[in-house]
Amino acid sequence: MALERLFLRLAALAVATVTVLVLPARAQGEGGWELCNRTSFIIEAAVGHSEGTGFSVDGWTKLPPGTCETALPGLLTPGIHYLYGRASTAHQGGGREWGGRHELCVDPTGGFSLESPPDCAAMGLEPQGFRPINITSEKWTNNFTEIENWTLDNARNSGLQRLLDEAGVVSGNIDGHIGLRTRAAINDFLKLKGLASDTSDADLIDYLEQAAEERSRTVGFTLCNRTKNRVWSAIARRATEGWESRGWWRIEAGGCARVVDRPLRGSEHFVYAEMEEPTGLRTLSRASEAFCVGRAKFAISGRDNCEDSSYRTALFARTPAPTERKLVFEFFERDFTDAGANDE
Template sequence: MFSSIFSRSVAALAAFVSLSLAGAGPATAQGAGEKGWELCNKTSYVIEASVARYEGNGVVVEGWERLRPGSCELALAGPLRPGIHYLFARSSTAHRGGRRIWGGDFPLCVDTTGSFSVESPKECTAMGLESRDFRPVLIENRTEWTTSFTETEEFDSEQAAAAGVQRLLADAGIFNGNIDGYIGRKTRAAIGEFLTQNELPAETSDSDLIDVLEQIAQDRGRNIGLTLCNRTRNRIWSAIARRKGEGWESRGWWLLESGGCARVIDEPLLTAEHFVFAEMEDNGRTRTLKEATDPFCLARTRFAIMGRKDCGAAAFREGLFKATPPAENRRLLYEFFERDFKEPES
C-alpha cells in the first residue's frame, strides 16, 4: 500500500545513473506462482520491455511488458527452451532527459506504438515495424529464469520502488530532491502535496501512485521543453546548443531512431536562441544538416560543453549547428526530415 512507501525509510544510495542488465539466474522473485522468464526492475525508472525467442525457422518478438520500479513481471511463460533469447527495453516517456535504452547489438523488428507479437522479418519497414538492437540472454533452466534491470548502485526492490516515486515526482514538477530511494521528510511532503492536489486518498497503493504520477509526468512533458524527432528512414545522432547564463552551452548526444523522439530540455524554454546539430547515418556514410552555419563545440562521447570558442584547443571538434524557430508557449518540437540533410559525403 501507499502508506508503506510514505512512511518507510530505506538506506540512501548514489543517484548517478548508469543503466545495465544484471546477470540472469534461476528465478527467486517473491510471489512468482507462474514459471517462466521473469524480468525484475531494480531501477528508478518505469520500463517497457520486449523479449524474443527462436521458434520454428524464425525469431518471435513480443512487447511491451511494463515494469514499475521495484516490480517483477513474467515476460515469457514456461516451460522455457534453454538457449539464447533476446531482450530490449526502454524507459517510459514520462521521464525527463530522453529515453534510456537497455539493449545490445542484435537487430530485431518491433512495433514502437503498442503491444505486439510478430515473427521478425528481414526488412522491418515492409511490415510497418522498426529495428531495435536487442541483447542476447542465455537461459539455462527450463522452468524458471530471472533477468534484472539495474542502475550503477543497485537498489533492492523496496529501494527501487521508493526511488521510482521520487523520480516521477520530479518528472511531474513536484519534487527537486535526490533520487536515492530514501523516503525522508522532503519526499513525504512532496507525496502529501501530490495526493492533496489530485484529491487522492492516503491509502492509495504504491502501484496506483506510480501509475498516476507517470500519466501526469507524461502530460507535463508534452507542454514544456525542447523535443527532437526523427522523421527520416535512418538513425540520427543529435545535439543542441543554447544560451546558458552569460555564455553558451552545447550538449549531446541523443540517438534518434527512425520515427523516434527525445525530449532534450526538460524545463520551460526561454525566448533565447536554440540551435540543433544532426548527423544522419546513410548506408555507411554521413549526411549533415543543410543551412547549418553557427559553430559550437562537440565531443566524441556524451558531453556538456560551456563556451563555443577554441574548440580544438580544448580537445573538442567544431560542428555547425542550425538555428531553430522560436519557442512558443515555452516549448518547441523540432523535426528532422530527409530534405533537411545534404547528400551523403563520399
C-alpha cells in the same frame, strides 16, 4: 560513416550504462523469464527468443520500480535470448536505455509480438540494440539495477521520489526512504486528484507517471523527422557555464525525439542533422554556426578548438526562438544538402 556511428553509439551505450546494469540471476520453481526492476525508473522491456524455426520479439513488459513481471511465460529453452529496456517517457533527462549491440525490430508506439521481421523500416518499426542473455535453465530472472544496491522496496520508494519530482509535486533526495515531508506531499497530491488516502503505491505510481507525462508535454525541446530516411541529430545551446553541444539522437522516418524535457532557458538554440541515404549522408544546407560533435554519443562543453579535443567541427542551424519555454523543430527533405556533398 553511418554504420561506424551506429557501432560507436552502441559501444558508448555499453560504457555509459556501467552504473545501470542488467544482472543475471537464476531462479527456482516453474519456468519463465522473469524481469525485476530494482531501479528508480519505470522500465518498458522487450525480449527476443527463438520460436520454432524462426525468431520472435515481444514487448512491452511494463516494470514499475520495485516490481517483477514475467516477460516470457512457460519453460525456457536454454540458449541465447535478447533483452532491451527503455525508461518511460514520463522521466526527465533524456531517454534511458538498457541494451547492447544486437539489433532487433521493435514497435516504439505500443505492445507488439513480431515473428522474424526481415526489415524494420518496411514494417513501420525501428531497430534497437538488444543485449544477449545466455539462459541456461528453464526459469530465469534478470534484474535491472542502478549503482545503488536497492531492494525491491527501496526501488519502489526511490521511484516514487523520482516521479513526485517529475510530476511537480515535491523535490528531494532520491534515496529510497520516504520521510514525513514526502508523505505529506503524497497526501496533498491524492487530495488534489480526488483519490483515496489509502491508494496503493502501485496505483500512486501510475497516477504520478500520468501527471509527469502531462507536465512534460508543456515544456522542453523536441526534434521531429519528416523525411523518408533515418536522421542522426544533435543540439547546441548556452548552458549555465557556457556553450554546449549534445548528440546523437537517432530519429527514424516520421519519428520524434524529446532532447530536452525541462523548460528551455534563453532564446538561442541550434540543431545539426545528418540524413542517411544509400548514396551518402546529407547535412543541413542552411547552417552556419560552428559547434563540436563527437563520433559516438557526446556532451561537449565549449565550441572552440574541437579537433584539439579529438572532436570535429560541424555547422549547426539556428532554430526559431522557443515559445512559452517550449520548442519543436522539424527536419524536412528540403532542409538537407545534396547526397554526397559532405562525404569525408
